[in-house]
Every structure is written in C-alpha cells, then in structure tokens.
Amino acid sequence: xxxxxxxxxxSVREGDSSVINCTYTDSSSTYLYWYKQEPGAGLxxxxxxxxxxxxxxxxxxxxxLNKKDKHLSxxxxxTQTGDSxxxxxxxxxxxxxxxxxxxxxxxxxx
Amino acid sequence: KAGVTQTPRYLxxxxxxxxxxxCSPISGHRSVSWYQQTPGQGLQFLFEYFSETQRNKGNFxxxxxxxxxxxxxxxxxxxxxxxxDSALYLCASSQEKGRGYGYTFGSGTRLTVV
Numbered sequence: 001x002x003x004x005x006x007x008x009x010x011s012v013r014e015g016d017s018s019v020i021n022c023t024y025t026d027s028s029s030t031y032l033y034w035y036k037q038e039p040g041a042g043l044x045x046x047x048x049x050x051x052x053x054x055x056x057x058x059x060x061x062x063x064x065l066n067k068k069d070k071h072l073s074x075x076x077x078x079t080q081t082g083d084s085x086x087x088x089x090x091x092x093x094x095x096x097x098x099x100x101x102x103x104x105x106x107x108x109x110x
Numbered sequence: 111k112a113g114v115t116q117t118p119r120y121l122x123x124x125x126x127x128x129x130x131x132x133c134s135p136i137s138g139h140r141s142v143s144w145y146q147q148t149p150g151q152g153l154q155f156l157f158e159y160f161s162e163t164q165r166n167k168g169n170f171x172x173x174x175x176x177x178x179x180x181x182x183x184x185x186x187x188x189x190x191x192x193x194x195d196s197a198l199y200l201c202a203s204s205q206e207k208g209r210g211y212g213y214t215f216g217s218g219t220r221l222t223v224v
Contacts, residue, residue, distance in 0.1 A: 035215075042114075042200055042215040043153075088153065097166050098145070098202075098213065100153035 002026045006089050006101035013109055018076040020104045022089030025070065029091040032065060034074045037086045037103070046074070046087075076106075084108045112136065114203050114216035122222045128189040131219045135182050135203030141165075142184040143213065144176060147198040156199075159184055188221075196223045 003025045012018045024032070030051050035043040049056045049063045049072075056063045062075040072089055089101040115134040123129050135142050143166075144156040155168040159178035176186040182203075188195055198220050202213040 040217075042116075042217040043202075045214065090153075097155045097158065097168070098143070098153075099155070100145075102152050 002091070002099045004089055004091055004099050004101035006087075006104045008102060009105050009107070011107045011109065012079050014079060014081055016079055018074075018079045018083070018106055018108075020074045020076075020087050020089075020106065022072040022074075022101055023070055024072065024089070024091045024099075026091055026093060026099070027070070028093045031092050032063075032072050033090045033092075033098070034061075034063065035088040035090060035100075037088065043088065079106075079108050081108045081110055114201055114214050116199075116201050116216035116219050118219060119217065120220045120222075122224060123191050125191055125193060125223055127191050128187060129191060129221060130185050130187045131199055131201075131221070133184045133186075133201030133203075133216060135184070135201075136214055139203035139205050139214075140182050141204040141206065142178055142182065143202045143204075144184070144186050145200045145202070146170075147200060147218070148196070153200070156186065191223045193223050195221065197221060 006022045033048040034046045036046050037043050047058050049065050060077045064073045086103040086105050088103045090098045092098050117132045141160045143158040145153050147153045157176050158166040162178045173189045178184045198218045200218045202215045204212040
C-alpha cells in the first residue's frame with residue numbers, strides 16, 4: 001500500500017540546521033517531494049528528487065534519499081524564523097497522484 | 111506569470127446543500143488535480159483531469175465529482191454536503207500528464223459546512 005510518515009513537530013533555534021525526516025512504503029515511487037505550507041496558504045513546492053538520485057542540493061536545502069530504507073530527509077541550513085511552517089513530504093508513482101505525509105510543524109525560535 | 115487561481119477563497123454552506131469550486135490552472139498547464147485537506151485526515155487526493163478526461167480518482171464517495179473544460183479550467187462539485195466535508199480544497203496544475211514534479215498548488219478554497 002501507499003503510506004508516508006513524518007514526525008509531527010520540530011523546534012530549532014534560528015541559525016541552526018533543521019532536519020525533517022520522512023519514510024514511505026511504495027517502492028514504485030518515481031518522485032519524492034518536499035512542500036511547505038504557511039498559515040492560510042496553499043502548498044509551495046520546495047524541492048523534489050527523482051528516485052534514482054541519492055542527494056539533491058538547492059541553496060539552503062539538501063534532500064537525502066535512502067531508497068533501500070525508503071527514507072527521505074530535508075535539511076535546511078541556517079534556519080530562519082521565516083522558515084517556520086508545516087513541511088510535507090510526498091511521493092508519486094507513474095500515475096502522478098501525490099501521497100502526502102501528515103506534515104511536520106517546524107518552529108524556529110529567535 | 112499568473113499562478114493557480116481558486117475561487118472562491120471562503121465558502122459557508124448548510125448541510126444538504128451542494129457546492130461548486132473553481133480552479134484556473136497556470137496558462138499552458140493541461141493537468142489539474144484536486145486534494146482535500148483536513149486536520150484529521152491530512153491531504154487526500156480527490157481526482158486528476160487531463161485534456162478534459164478524468165485520469166485518476168481517489169477514495170471519495172460519488173457525491174464528489176469534477177470536470178475539466180477545453181480551456182483546462184476545472185470545477186469540482188460536492189452534493190448533499192455533510193459536516194465532515196468541511197475542509198481546505200486545494201487544486202494543483204501541471205504541464206505534463208501525470209508528472210508530479212511539476213505540480214503548482216493554488217491557495218485553496220476553505221469550505222465550512224454548518
């Protein structure tokens with residue numbers, strides 16, 4: 001079956017690195033994504049990784065994929081108060097349907 | 111370029127009524143998907159349309175339906191509203207059929223059923 005799991009909360013200090021973890025079950029996943037949702041807003045695509053990649057870096061964001069363990073992580077370097085939001089991990093297969101995790105609420109304290 | 115536009119932003123309906131939500135995709139995008147977001151169930155896939163055809167459907171009752179027009183705009187309809195239909199309904203558009211990496215989401219329609 002298709003399932004994506006994330007821890008619900010993460011609290012960090014401004015300037016520290018944040019690491020948000022996610023596990024998924026569908027071995028046929030072709031793309032894995034990280035979305036950000038701020039209060040009252042829709043979902044903003046932060047980054048994605050194709051299933052044959054191990055790592056992707058985009059400015060302050062680093063995505064690591066361990067396909068064997070079906071584990072995905074998002075590292076945010078030099079976390080700022082503006083990074084406070086809910087972060088969703090999601091997977092899709094050839095069908096294109098996105099399966100989302102429950103979301104991780106990131107709180108950044110000054 | 112303009113993003114994905116969903117209208118209305120907020121809606122209050124009474125149990126038993128029906129509602130229609132609208133989504134205008136990014137110009138040139140032919141695929142439109144709909145998702146329901148609730149505190150209890152999280153984000154759940156409703157359906158996806160491409161070139162006016164429904165490609166994929168989630169596990170929702172038949173009260174939930176949708177359609178896509180020739181200009182790629184999409185509507186979703188919920189009939190006989192129940193209290194549990196209160197949610198944020200999100201629409202996403204993409205250029206490619208079934209290519210999830212390109213999905214851009216709108217800000218959503220907040221539906222409250224009383």
